[in-house]
Amino acid sequence: MNMKRIIRYSFIMGLMLLSASCYKDKGNYAYEELNKVTIVFAHGEYLSPRAADTLHLEPKLIYKGDTIMASTVADEFTFTWYCNNVEIYTGPVLDYAVRDLTGIRPYVKLKMVNKKDESTFLAGFYCDIIPAYLYGWVVVTKKDNRSIITFIDPATYEVTADFYTTMSGEELGPNVVEVKEHWMAGSGLTNPGNVLIVRNDAAGNIELDGTNLNPIYNTNNFFLGNTLPEDFRPRGEFYMWDYSMMLDDNGNVYTRKHVNNAFSQSGVYPNKPMFIPNGVKFDKGWSGTYLSGQTILYDKTKGQLWLGSDRGLVLPITYMPGPPLPPGITLINDMDKELVYVGKLQQGRFTSSYFLVFFDGTQHYVQKIMVIDQFYTIQAVFMGEAPFGAGNAHAQSVFCQLPRIENYMFYSGGSDNKTLYLYEHGPAISAEYFTFDSPIKTITQSQSEVMGVQTHDQLMVGLENGDLYILGILSDHITDPSKRLIKKIELNEGVPVTTMYKVGFGFTQM
Amino acid sequence: MKRISAIIILCCLLYGCSKDAVDKFADASYILLANSGSDTSGIKPVEYSFAFHPGVDIDTVPVLIKLMGRLSDQDRVVSVTVDEAGTTAIPADYDLPSPVLLRAGKHVDTIALVLHKSDRLLTQKFRIRLVINENEHFLPGPVANRQIDITFSDMIAKPSWWNSVVETNFLGAYSDTKYRLFIEATGIADMTDLSETEQRAYAIIFRDFLARGRENGEVYEDENGQINVSPNLF
Numbered sequence: 001m002n003m004k005r006i007i008r009y010s011f012i013m014g015l016m017l018l019s020a021s022c023y024k025d026k027g028n029y030a031y032e033e034l035n036k037v038t039i040v041f042a043h044g045e046y047l048s049p050r051a052a053d054t055l056h057l058e059p060k061l062i063y064k065g066d067t068i069m070a071s072t073v074a075d076e077f078t079f080t081w082y083c084n085n086v087e088i089y090t091g092p093v094l095d096y097a098v099r100d101l102t103g104i105r106p107y108v109k110l111k112m113v114n115k116k117d118e119s120t121f122l123a124g125f126y127c128d129i130i131p132a133y134l135y136g137w138v139v140v141t142k143k144d145n146r147s148i149i150t151f152i153d154p155a156t157y158e159v160t161a162d163f164y165t166t167m168s169g170e171e172l173g174p175n176v177v178e179v180k181e182h183w184m185a186g187s188g189l190t191n192p193g194n195v196l197i198v199r200n201d202a203a204g205n206i207e208l209d210g211t212n213l214n215p216i217y218n219t220n221n222f223f224l225g226n227t228l229p230e231d232f233r234p235r236g237e238f239y240m241w242d243y244s245m246m247l248d249d250n251g252n253v254y255t256r257k258h259v260n261n262a263f264s265q266s267g268v269y270p271n272k273p274m275f276i277p278n279g280v281k282f283d284k285g286w287s288g289t290y291l292s293g294q295t296i297l298y299d300k301t302k303g304q305l306w307l308g309s310d311r312g313l314v315l316p317i318t319y320m321p322g323p324p325l326p327p328g329i330t331l332i333n334d335m336d337k338e339l340v341y342v343g344k345l346q347q348g349r350f351t352s353s354y355f356l357v358f359f360d361g362t363q364h365y366v367q368k369i370m371v372i373d374q375f376y377t378i379q380a381v382f383m384g385e386a387p388f389g390a391g392n393a394h395a396q397s398v399f400c401q402l403p404r405i406e407n408y409m410f411y412s413g414g415s416d417n418k419t420l421y422l423y424e425h426g427p428a429i430s431a432e433y434f435t436f437d438s439p440i441k442t443i444t445q446s447q448s449e450v451m452g453v454q455t456h457d458q459l460m461v462g463l464e465n466g467d468l469y470i471l472g473i474l475s476d477h478i479t480d481p482s483k484r485l486i487k488k489i490e491l492n493e494g495v496p497v498t499t500m501y502k503v504g505f506g507f508t509q510m
Numbered sequence: 511m512k513r514i515s516a517i518i519i520l521c522c523l524l525y526g527c528s529k530d531a532v533d534k535f536a537d538a539s540y541i542l543l544a545n546s547g548s549d550t551s552g553i554k555p556v557e558y559s560f561a562f563h564p565g566v567d568i569d570t571v572p573v574l575i576k577l578m579g580r581l582s583d584q585d586r587v588v589s590v591t592v593d594e595a596g597t598t599a600i601p602a603d604y605d606l607p608s609p610v611l612l613r614a615g616k617h618v619d620t621i622a623l624v625l626h627k628s629d630r631l632l633t634q635k636f637r638i639r640l641v642i643n644e645n646e647h648f649l650p651g652p653v654a655n656r657q658i659d660i661t662f663s664d665m666i667a668k669p670s671w672w673n674s675v676v677e678t679n680f681l682g683a684y685s686d687t688k689y690r691l692f693i694e695a696t697g698i699a700d701m702t703d704l705s706e707t708e709q710r711a712y713a714i715i716f717r718d719f720l721a722r723g724r725e726n727g728e729v730y731e732d733e734n735g736q737i738n739v740s741p742n743l744f
Contacts, residue, residue: 224708224711224712224715225708255714256707257707257710257744259706259707267710268707268708268711269711270711270712270714270715270718271711272715272718273718274718275721275722275725277721277725311744313744
């Protein structure tokens with residue numbers, strides 16, 4: 001092909017292209033206005049439902065300049081809901097059980113399609129599901145020589161009775177003495193605390209997963225060489241930042257350092273008792289506040305208060321030197337009365353104030369101290385002591401100091417120990433709060449979910465006949481007795497032994 | 511030449527078919543010293559120190575003997591003697607059972623060699639050499655399993671696990687006296703394969719042992735003064 005032909009053909013092609021551009025456009029330019037829809041979820045991009053909840057969500061739509069509910073345009077749009085891209089529901093109002101959402105952190109998405117023009121709009125949110133057992137009441141009862149542990153939902157009061165035996169296929173045995181929650185200091189405040197079941201028998205303590213309540217550890221396995229101390233039966237176990245302490249019913253203490261304080265169990269206990277000078281043995285122990293790094297120990301024989309410190313030491317507590325102590329008070333290093341209760345005060349992460357309740361056989365006294373750990377010496381600031389409960393508190397009385405509002409302490413007493421009293425430290429007055437038809441065995445308060453919200457709103461009272469009462473303790477409950485009873489639960493699982501309110505995440509302890 | 515080579519190779523092959531000196535399935539039975547019931551390698555010497563067994567004045571060192579041959583339904587005497595030339599211990603230091611028996615129906619048995627503690631052992635190690643001899647029941651087994659040296663003492667030395675970490679974090683400076691007390695307190699002499707948390711727990715037991723003893727009037731001192739654990743131990 002010569003050059004002339006190339007030029008000719010190129011010219012023809014160019015001409016054809018030019019003539020094509022003259023082709024008349026017959027397109028439809030009668031556009032309809034496209035109305036954008038903005039989907040708005042009231043809770044934003046994150047939702048924290050409880051696992052037992054059912055989602056009932058109707059989004060708002062910003063459509064044609066108005067804010068309307070989705071159901072009002074059900075004729076115009078199709079609504080399809082997805083969980084992690086799997087269709088789960090159709091319709092403008094999502095009605096779906098949380099437990100049926102799939103994935104670790106489900107992403108729920110709504111797709112709206114305009115039936116007329118097929119324009120599509122999307123919006124979604126993440127579900128941070130609160131496990132069913134993250135927080136709630138935990139009750140241990142004893143029936144037919146069995147310890148039975150029960151979880152009670154704090155909102156619905158749904159009872160999950162005897163869950164340990166159901167889950168593990170094993171018995172707790174007859175000797176559970178305490179149930180408590182503990183957190184891992186180094187694992188972050190958003191981790192749930194685990195549940196520790198202290199059993200006063202050679203089988204050792206059990207730790208349950210704080211999320212699903214499955215048993216995860218037996219603390220007997222954390223003794224040196226997997227060998228238990230001689231004649232060992234736990235009476236208490238206390239977790240601090242870096243150390244744990246075990247108390248047995250021979251009064252011996254065992255301390256261990258946590259290898260990693262992000263783990264709920266780490267490090268081994270020596271399998272021989274810790275040396276405490278002068279043959280001191282401990283009758284009882286109480287955990288200090290979360291992150292206080294304190295464990296209070298009581299030597300009943302010598303009438304002394306000791307501190308298990310977060311450095312693995314066990315040291316006697318003495319009063320801080322200063323002006324003379326008021327005459328006639330109960331000396332914590334030389335008690336002339338029995339220490340029957342220690343109520344910690346939780347007024348911040350590291351606080352270390354306690355109410356000590358003494359009983360001399362006829363009269364109760366309550367003393368407030370602050371314990372200051374100075375590494376090799378432990379000193380207490382004396383803040384006051386007052387008698388209380390005259391004529392109503394007695395040897396069967398049980399106590400419950402509100403940890404965050406120090407003015408209030410509840411105790412049982414009266415005829416057959418059937419009456420609940422409220423003692424106010426400030427004015428030093430007691431008043432009847434509620435009277436039951438059976439002796440009171442346990443009193444527990446629910447703690448604040450987040451500081452300032454739901455603070456001490458409820459009290460659980462466990463009765464000898466197996467009934468549980470949830471009482472309100474907010475200001476309107478205190479002022480109006482008719483409002484105090486919130487719920488009566490006929491548990492029928494035996495006599496309450498120990499109860500607690502499981503608060504869940506560590507940040508609730510701040 | 512090729513023929514000669516073939517004959518030599520054939521001879522070598524035939525030599526390989528010569529009868530094994532130790533034939534356990536023949537009529538003869540062999541007895542040998544063994545490290546364990548399943549181990550037939552050469553016997554290893556045994557070292558024992560009373561220092562690792564606090565409070566023990568007489569202790570038994572088990573020496574295994576093993577049969578190569580047919581089991582018998584009767585007890586058979588094994589000839590085991592002390593080799594005077596290779597032994598530095600005196601007869602008062604030990605008891606060798608007599609007679610030594612391989613009991614009926616057993617292919618492995620134990621010679622219970624009893625050692626006696628004495629002050630002599632505090633400063634010197636002594637050796638007992640036991641030798642298997644031929645008798646009417648047994649021939650001695652392989653040469654490497656015919657004699658065993660048992661060295662014993664009441665001496666102690668710094669173990670390799672007592673390193674700078676253990677010294678700094680747990681037990682403090684080493685001394686023989688402290689090591690003996692540590693063994694007495696904890697019942698263990700070797701922390702080689704223990705984790706740090708286990709080492710710490712043993713050190714705590716030792717710390718409390720010292721404190722408890724002192725409360726009862728005991729005095730614990732060594733060349734460094736008062737015996738204590740590391741001040742860093744908590």
